[in-house]
Every structure is written in structure tokens, then in C-alpha cells.
Amino acid sequence: MKPKNLNGRNRVLKKIKDYFYLLVSMSVVTIFVLFLAPCMDDAPYVKPLTNFIDDEEINAGAIYYSDIEEFSIAEINMKNTIDYLPCFNPGKKEEKK
């Protein structure tokens, strides 16, 4: 990507320009993260959900089930619900009597 056969002065100028673009890019990203994105938090549809995620400390960016604790809770609940399904039948107990 770097053009070849630049003379010394042009090379230095190119390098300064490249670092300048790097600085601008990182500044844009930082401004977005620290200032712009938090402004979206106040939107009416967004605020309840984002507050909830923050309060519950849910890792909404997780990419697999093992990255997130809520999945473990969900799984153990579902598994034990299926395995130990409440099956009490009051009719049966009265029959025994």
C-alpha cells in the first residue's frame, strides 16, 4: 500500500500524513464511544433496556453460550424443570385415601 520510489522528503511527509490519519481515526472512535453513543442511551425505547443490562451486568456482546452466565442459569432451570416436572395430581391422592 505504500507507494514506492518516494524521495526522502516525500516519504517523511507521507509518514506524517499516515500518523495523522491514525490519530484522527482513533479520535473519532473515542469520541463515539465516550460522547456520542451515551447520548443514544436516553432515547425512550433504548433507555429501559440499557439500564436493565447495566444493572444486571449482562454481557450482551458475548458470542457463545459459555461466555455468559445467564445461559448457565437458564439451562439448569430448564433441565431440572423437564427432569423434575411438578406432577402432583390431587385426584390420585384422594383415590388412595
Added chain:
Amino acid sequence: MTEENESQNLDDQVVVDCARSKVSDLWKLEDCWSIWLGFLILIVGLIIYLPQGSEEINKKITESNYILQKESERAPFKTTAWYSALDKKAKIKATSTEVGKEIVKLTNRPKKWSSNPLDAFFMGDEEAELLKQSAGKKYLEAKDRESKALELAKLAEDKAAAFNFTNEELNLKAVTAIDNWRKAVKNTSVEKKKAGVKPFNQIPYLILSMIIMAIIFGIGWKIMGHPFLKFVLGFSFVFLIAVLAYTFASNSTMSHYGIGYPGWAILFGLIISNTIGTPKWVKPAVQTEYFIKTGLVLLGAEILFGKILSIGIPGIFVAWIVTPIVLLTTFWFGQKIIKIPSKTLNITISADMSVCGVSAAIATAAACRAKKEELTLAVGMSLIFTSIMMIIMPAFIKSVGIPFILGGAWMGGTIDATGAVAAAGAFLSDRALYVAATIKMIQNVLIGVVAFCVALYWVAKVDRKQGQKVSALEIWYRFPKFVLGFIVASIIFSLIYQFLGNDMAYVVIDHGAIRGFSKIFRGWFFCLAFVSIGLATDFRELTSYFKGGKPLILYICGQTFNLILTLIMAYIMFYIVFPGITASI
């Protein structure tokens, strides 16, 4: 075998290269090294955590199961004793032992921060004490509310029991009181975590992690015939960018929008490579395939086939019938209707959207040897649409009045990212979370089958010349070998899981070898891979894939079909065919 020569020039472009079958391949090829390194980490994890499954733990599990059985026969709903037994069982984890805690501490990543990024790496004693005091007060209040809610729940339960659970009104009151108690329990658990805050300094641990990973990958790199020191030097830079990616992902705002480390890793890599250019001394460590393949072998161990039965048949239908239909239909649509030029881009986006987001995109892209730009595009679109769906779907479900269990199933089957599913599901209700999370987890398991089938299809049909018949041996030569490591890891861990039984496996495998060890490394390896993708990608080449907006059209059309079909199937399964299971959730 011609693929290897041709792929030599495409090495920098494709996510995976292919292997040949010679004995020396076992120590010379990347595919094989990814398997050895992956298996090494998995074996170490098993050695550390399997012995944690003691007789004492077995006894505690048996006691809890006895109570669960007894209570399930005593009442037509889940009683306070039922839930208490479940809570006791859920707390038994190998990661809670001294060894487990130490490993998690040593391999910890940047922590959450909001306005000062340094908070991600360091918290002093004073600050920790201040946070502990304010959180401690809230924890005590939450605990008090929990005790009071438990008293009320027990009272309501006893009243229902006095009538032998024949009075529907009393039963309903008891269920409501127990639900309120469960909410209070959850709240206490959240406050307890916040009150347990301790001072930390992540820098030494991050340096240690970097050294360990540099050695792990460096040794393999050296034996493959490449310079060790040049790799390790470049690796330090790649690792630093990975730390930066994790840091931005742990920002509280980015975290609650579900913008995880994959997006940041690619972004920072792209910024560097398209401004100052990737430094020459870094290039030896820009090894996307090496990192991704090793990460995928570790991911294989998390694909546990027993989890398919977690939610019973309704979940299997929603996750394993709907998902393949959507995947194949979207792929066909992309090929025949939209006419996307690249098959690999098509299948990567289709898998990403229909299965489970970034993890599916990684596995599929590697299996079909997609280009790095294609994986980048799929991941980028997934992250954007995930954030949108995570916000819109719960709001829509609430406003239209869709039952929360149906809503949870719908979100679980359609929102790409696993974390976003948990957030959206939990936002609706606990029951919605349980259903959403379980369905997404079953889809996560589907990745193994998808990757294997895609690899086989590509090798047998797509990559052959027209008119050429591909023999079984040729398929073996061309088949990406790391996919075998991925499948073997899945099979072995699934068998270990079945052998131990669900309860003990939850303790030593789920919350031991996997969450306490292999998944930590897997996360880092994928992050390193995404950084490498960014560092090796020209932004102009990336934008050329957007031409005509075809990938976006494919994603939107496929996701629309996914939303409709999942909702229909979820309704049929949870409300018409298996209403009993739905009522008991």
C-alpha cells in the same frame, strides 16, 4: 493436491488453507498444529478440573435431586423447597474452588469501565472500599427483601398445601408469591456480586497471558519451520491490539449495545493497516488461520450434543428444524435470486444470520475457506443488526402482547448474538430468558454440524472442476483437517459429559474445563484472529464487497424469513403441541 499450490497465493486472502496427507504434515502444517495446541489446552483443562468432582459433591447433588423429586411429587407447581434445592445445585461449580478462582484471576481480561479506560486495568484499595460500602448497603437491603418475600411465599404455599393443592385460587397465589421471591433472589445475587468488589491490577496478568500465548503459538510456529523470535515480537503487538479491543468492548455503553470484541478487533486492525500500515516486524505474527483454527478446536469442546435435549422437543424443533431450513433457503436465495458472485460470502452470511452470529460465521468461513473480507462483512452486519433487534424485539413483543415464553423462543431463534439474546430475553422475564437462552444454546451446538457439512460440500462439490468426479480419497486430501479436530473435540467432550451424567458434568465440565479454562483461551484466540484479519485487510477491497448492496439485501431477506418461520414454529411447538412443557417453565 493442486489446491495447496493455488492456495499459496490465496493464503493471505482466505481464512483457511488446506492440508495434504503426508506423515510430516502432522508437525509441519498449521491445520495439525491447531489440533495439537487445541487438544493440549483441553487436556490440561480436564486434568485440572476432572478431579474436582469429589464424593462430597456427588452427595450434595444427590441430596438436592432427592428434594427436587420429592417436591415435584408433592405439589402441582415448583415450591420454595424445589427452588432452594435447585439453587444449591446451581452453586456447585469447579470454578468456585481455589484452583478455579486462581485460574480465572490469572487469565482475566480488561474489566468494565465507563468514562476512564484505565478503570479497566486498575482499581485501588480506597476506591474498592468505597464501592463495597455503597454496594454493601444495597446488598443488605436486597437480602432483607428476599427474606420477607420468602416468608410470604412459604405462607402462601402452606395455605395451598392445607387444601391439598386442590384450590386453584390458592395455588395461583402461591405461584405469584414464589415468583416474587425468585425476583428478589435474583436481585440479591446481583447486589452480592457488586458488593464483592475487590481491588485489582490487570497489567501483570495480561502480560503473563501474553507470554503464555506467545510460547504456545511460538513453539508450534518454530516447529513448522518459521522463526520463533520474529513471531513472538510481532505477537506482542497483535496481543496489544487484542487488549485494546477487549478494553473498548468492556466499555459500559458499548457493552450494553452488544458491540463485542470481534468488531473492535477488526476495526482497530483495519485502522492500523489502512493508515500507517501494518509494521513489517508485526507481519510474522499476523496469522489469522493459525489463531482461528486453534480457537475453533477449543470451540468444538463446547459443542455438547447432550444440550440439544435441554428444553425438550419444542426447542429441538425451533432450533434444529427451522435453522437448517432458513440456512439452506437463504443460501439458495442468494445464489439464484440475488445472484451474489461469491458462494463463500453467501454461505457465511447465511450461517451467520440463521444459526448464531459471529461464532457461526467464524466456523463456516473457515470450513469453506472464505476470504477474510467476507468474514469481516458478515461479522459487521451481524453486530449492527443484533443491536437493532435486541432493542426493537422486546419492545415489539411487549407492545403487541405476545406471551413472553413465545417471545423468548422467537428472540432465541432469530437474534444473532448469544449475549444479545440473553439481554433481550432477561429484559422480558426470567421465563423468556430461560427459553430464549436454551434455544440459542441448541443453535450454538448446531455450528458443529453446519461446519462439517459445509466443509464436505465445498470439498466434494464446489471446489471441483466441472465434469470432474471427486473420489473419497481426494475429499480426504482436501478436507480442512482442523474441522476434524473441531468435531473430535466435540465428540470426546460430549461423551465425557454423558459418562459423568448431567449434574456432575455441569460442575466439572461446564463450570470447570470449559468456562474455567478452554473458553478463556478460545476468546483470546478469536480476538487475535480478528485483529489479524483487520491488520491484513485493505479497506478498499472490503468496500468492493458492498457493491450493489447484495449482501445487505441477502441478510435482510433471510432474517425476515427467519423471523416469520421461527415465530410460527415456536407458536405451534410451545402452545399447540407441547402446552404442558410451556406451562411448567
